[in-house]
Amino acid sequence: MGLTGEEGRPGEAPRWHPLFPASELADGALRPAAVAGHVVVVVRDGARFYAFQRACPHEGADLSEGWCAAGRLHCPRHQASFDLSSGAVAAGWSFAPPKTYPLEVRGGVVFIAIPSARPAP
Numbered sequence: 001m002g003l004t005g006e007e008g009r010p011g012e013a014p015r016w017h018p019l020f021p022a023s024e025l026a027d028g029a030l031r032p033a034a035v036a037g038h039v040v041v042v043v044r045d046g047a048r049f050y051a052f053q054r055a056c057p058h059e060g061a062d063l064s065e066g067w068c069a070a071g072r073l074h075c076p077r078h079q080a081s082f083d084l085s086s087g088a089v090a091a092g093w094s095f096a097p098p099k100t101y102p103l104e105v106r107g108g109v110v111f112i113a114i115p116s117a118r119p120a121p
Contacts, residue, residue: 014102014113022049022105030073032064036114040101043068043084049110050084051101058095 017035025031025044032054033040039054041064052073056063061077068074072081072090081090087097102113 014115016104016111016113019110019112022108022110025049025110028068030064030066030068032062033112035112038101038114040112041066041073042103042110042112043073045071045084048084049103049105051103051112052082052087053099055098056080057098058093063098 015036019033019035019042020031022044025042027044027046029044031042033042033051040051041054041062043050043052045068050073052063054063055061056066056075056077058075058080059077061075063073063075065076066074067076068084071084073084074081080093080095082088082097083090087100089095089097104111104113
């Protein structure tokens with residue numbers, strides 16, 4: 001479940017990392033996480049989970065301090081919002097969408113796929 005995110009170098013498979021039991025994140029809640037050098041926010045919308053880079057691409061606000069409503073992740077600083085399914089930025093904003101990461105629930109645990117290549121510093 002979740003979004004398709006960045007890939008590592010061509011031909012490299014992402015590595016899957018366990019994050020937390022799915023039951024620990026309530027519907028509509030956000031949870032920050034750091035794994036393999038990537039800082040993300042995980043969002044639950046019903047039975048689906050999504051992961052975004054934690055820094056808003058607009059001005060770097062911490063998206064884990066935002067909120068989820070109507071299928072969108074909202075930035076706490078300027079209320080820009082991102083579609084949970086596609087990552088698309090709401091109309092009226094002129095910046096790139098945040099990076100997204102694939103998620104899966106396996107045996108009741110949320111896993112995130114992280115590109116094999118290390119992120120740029």
